[in-house]
Amino acid sequence: MAESPETEHPVKAFGWAARDTSGVFSPFKFSRRETGEHDVQFKVLYCGVCHSDLHMVKNEWGMTHYPIVPGHEIVGEVTEVGSKVKKVKVGDKVGVGCLVGACRECGQCADNLENYCPKQILTYSFPDVDGTLTYGGYSNLMVANEHFIIRWPENLPLDIGAPLLCAGITTYSPLRYFGLDKPGLKVGIVGLGGLGHVAVKFAKAFGTKVTVISTSLSKKEEAISKLGADEFLVSRDQEQMQAAAGTLDGIIDTVSAAHPIIPLLSLLKPHGKLVLVGAPEKPLELPAFPLIQGRKIVAGTTMGGIKETQEMIDFAAKHNVLPDVEMIPIDYINTAMERLLKSDVKYRFVIDIAKSLKPEEDCHRRSC
Numbered sequence: 001m002a003e004s005p006e007t008e009h010p011v012k013a014f015g016w017a018a019r020d021t022s023g024v025f026s027p028f029k030f031s032r033r034e035t036g037e038h039d040v041q042f043k044v045l046y047c048g049v050c051h052s053d054l055h056m057v058k059n060e061w062g063m064t065h066y067p068i069v070p071g072h073e074i075v076g077e078v079t080e081v082g083s084k085v086k087k088v089k090v091g092d093k094v095g096v097g098c099l100v101g102a103c104r105e106c107g108q109c110a111d112n113l114e115n116y117c118p119k120q121i122l123t124y125s126f127p128d129v130d131g132t133l134t135y136g137g138y139s140n141l142m143v144a145n146e147h148f149i150i151r152w153p154e155n156l157p158l159d160i161g162a163p164l165l166c167a168g169i170t171t172y173s174p175l176r177y178f179g180l181d182k183p184g185l186k187v188g189i190v191g192l193g194g195l196g197h198v199a200v201k202f203a204k205a206f207g208t209k210v211t212v213i214s215t216s217l218s219k220k221e222e223a224i225s226k227l228g229a230d231e232f233l234v235s236r237d238q239e240q241m242q243a244a245a246g247t248l249d250g251i252i253d254t255v256s257a258a259h260p261i262i263p264l265l266s267l268l269k270p271h272g273k274l275v276l277v278g279a280p281e282k283p284l285e286l287p288a289f290p291l292i293q294g295r296k297i298v299a300g301t302t303m304g305g306i307k308e309t310q311e312m313i314d315f316a317a318k319h320n321v322l323p324d325v326e327m328i329p330i331d332y333i334n335t336a337m338e339r340l341l342k343s344d345v346k347y348r349f350v351i352d353i354a355k356s357l358k359p360e361e362d363c364h365r366r367s368c
């Protein structure tokens with residue numbers, strides 16, 4: 001059974017993979033399964049570069065299987081559908097986000113919350129039901145069960161829109177679930193990276209008043225004039241933070257580095273909610289006093305279910321919620337990862353897969 005990635009399935013595929021914890025990418029040949037009766041196969045056109053990809057290629061969460069082909073903000077065009085597929089047809093534009101499988105039987109799945117299914121199958125570097133690894137969107141071809149395929153709206157650009165499939169749903173879902181989607185509410189967004197900048201746009205589209213909370217004043221101009229935030233707070237500025245105490249109905253905290261949350265709790269009104277969507281490696285300090293004084297909630301969420309992801313994509317198309325991206329060719333990925341580590345991107349890299357990903361030169365033609 002120990003077949004190589006290149007021969008374990010019948011359909012040839014290629015992409016870029018990292019082979020070890022150095023996280024360095026190079027071209028990679030592998031294979032995809034045949035299109036099953038409920039499967040949709042599609043040509044990958046664009047793929048967003050998520051911060052998770054960076055953590056995963058270096059095995060920083062201790063769950064990586066090598067070789068790893070990351071990418072879970074994948075959009076493309078359907079090339080083949082199984083005989084029982086109803087959702088899409090050949091030629092349709094589609095997307096795949098963070099999930100390609102779930103048990104479809106548990107309570108979470110019954111509630112359309114596949115993202116909380118204990119048997120979920122992640123889009124890359126994850127053991128699939130047949131024991132082979134899943135490979136993500138830094139590749140030419142995808143195949144997935146139609147349940148996990150997102151229909152792409154006509155008027156939503158594929159390239160710019162790709163990051164919605166992770167960054168979008170990861171911030172849309174908590175805004176909705178925690179009721180921070182009502183016009184007039186005051187919502188704080190902590191961190192202005194890939195997730196944070198989309199969170200600002202969704203929160204604005206819901207009609208809330210948005211305060212961006214950041215460590216650096218340098219982002220103020222951009223947050224307000226470009227992303228449409230209403231206010232800006234420098235989290236290290238005691239005076240500013242004190243003046244804003246007790247003013248926010250909720251906060252979405254997108255920061256994935258260790259940071260103090262006590263100052264954030266003080267910004268909340270009584271009954272306010274602090275929702276974590278970033279994943280710092282070390283525990284955060286959480287004293288009881290600031291919580292019990294105002295019946296405040298600290299919560300966390302991850303991704304979103306497939307039904308909600310479709311709803312989010314349709315909402316983004318309708319309200320013109322579009323990430324700010326920098327398009328790159330695949331052979332820029334190693335540099336892109338270095339820049340991402342330094343937060344040197346506004347605000348998401350998207351790989352132009354179709355234009356820049358070429359099959360490795362055929363060895364035989366060079367008679368090697």
Ligand SMILES: [Zn+2]
Nearest residue numbers: 050052166167
């Ligand atoms: Zn992601």
Ligand SMILES: [Zn+2]
Nearest residue numbers: 103106109117
């Ligand atoms: Zn399930």
